[in-house]
Amino acid sequence: MKYAHHISELVGGTPLVQLTSVTADLTATILAKVEYMNPGGSVKDRIALKMVEAAEASGALRPGGTIVEPTSGNTGVGLALVAQRKGYRCVFVCPDKVSQDKRDVLRAYGAEVVVTPTAVPPDHPDSYYSVSDRLVLEIEGAWKPNQYANPNGPASHYESTGPEIWADTDGLVTHLVAGVGTGGTITGTGRFLKDASADRESGPVVVIGADPAGSVYSGGDGRPYLVEGVGEDFWPAAYDPTVPDEVIAVSDADSFAMTRRLAREEGLLVGGSCGMAVEATLRYARRLQDRDPEAAARAVIVVILPDSGRGYLSKIFNDSWMRSYGFLAADEGATVADVLK
Ligand code: PMP
Numbered sequence: 001m002k003y004a005h006h007i008s009e010l011v012g013g014t015p016l017v018q019l020t021s022v023t024a025d026l027t028a029t030i031l032a033k034v035e036y037m038n039p040g041g042s043v044k045d046r047i048a049l050k051m052v053e054a055a056e057a058s059g060a061l062r063p064g065g066t067i068v069e070p071t072s073g074n075t076g077v078g079l080a081l082v083a084q085r086k087g088y089r090c091v092f093v094c095p096d097k098v099s100q101d102k103r104d105v106l107r108a109y110g111a112e113v114v115v116t117p118t119a120v121p122p123d124h125p126d127s128y129y130s131v132s133d134r135l136v137l138e139i140e141g142a143w144k145p146n147q148y149a150n151p152n153g154p155a156s157h158y159e160s161t162g163p164e165i166w167a168d169t170d171g172l173v174t175h176l177v178a179g180v181g182t183g184g185t186i187t188g189t190g191r192f193l194k195d196a197s198a199d200r201e202s203g204p205v206v207v208i209g210a211d212p213a214g215s216v217y218s219g220g221d222g223r224p225y226l227v228e229g230v231g232e233d234f235w236p237a238a239y240d241p242t243v244p245d246e247v248i249a250v251s252d253a254d255s256f257a258m259t260r261r262l263a264r265e266e267g268l269l270v271g272g273s274c275g276m277a278v279e280a281t282l283r284y285a286r287r288l289q290d291r292d293p294e295a296a297a298r299a300v301i302v303v304i305l306p307d308s309g310r311g312y313l314s315k316i317f318n319d320s321w322m323r324s325y326g327f328l329a330a331d332e333g334a335t336v337a338d339v340l341k
Helices: 043-059 075-086 100-108 127-140 152-167 185-196 252-266 272-291 293-298 319-324 336-340
Strands: 016-018 031-034 066-071 089-095 112-116 177-180 208-213 247-249 300-306
Touching: 031 272, 043 075, 043 152, 043 319, 066 127, 075 089, 075 100, 089 100, 089 127, 100 112, 112 127, 152 185, 152 300, 177 185, 177 272, 185 208, 208 272, 247 272, 252 272, 272 293, 272 300
Parallel strands: 031 300, 066 089, 089 112, 177 208, 177 300, 208 247
Antiparallel strands: 016 031
């Protein structure tokens, strides 16, 4: 019989799927790594597992302990999955821009959720960083994974995401594109792929970051954007800025438009940071094709899709929400009845 002893044993090993419709004008092979196939529905299951196991090994997390973390949702789900098996309590701190759907998911897994205002600087006492620090001090046996600085975040990607991509492409991957939030995914995966390809005749893997316009990674000042899970207004230790060769800024409007196309044209119901990463991928591939058509034809570009679109049904996939921000023209989204009237 083939079965896992717990759902958390099924983290990682996600598949690659070729994008064929949104890439119609491009000669490069563009492959998406579908991280919503992880049991908690996102790429963050990987870091959750590794951070908890490392904390147990170091004694930072002890039996009966409480996991306290500021998280936009996905890391919380991963931590909650792992915590359940081991009997830890979970307290998560979420900024209020995180969708109600995502908060409800955390509560469904049995976690406690504290909501804090988005519109305050990180050092403000009500910021989600400050509130989580206070909870760690006051709850006995509390441990904060601190995904923004924990080296086990990037390490989990160095040990799993990177090797999976290398093996599944038979070492032919030429480019990696990933959105940057804590920076763990791009740092760990990118570093592994560069190490693995360092002596390759065709040259090392080129690593491209995708970032919401306004965020620091692409030269912004931290100005707010609506896409969730990516972009920052500070430089986290989990991010090694020497790994990406380039960072491409994408607007909310372009990120969300591509997110909707992925669902309609590729059958991939994914989150806004996925649309952002794919938009950056297409821009890079288009530019490569213009400058060096032969290199473009040989390129095997892997783009990471961090999570599912289920958590964004009331936002990106809701026409009135999209229209309220001007992301959808007023005449888009008509029903069959409207058309036949
Ligand atoms: N997309 C989403 C939806 C996320 O939750 C995250 C994690 N913050 C990312 C992308 C970026 O991943 P990382 O933190 O590894 O940079």
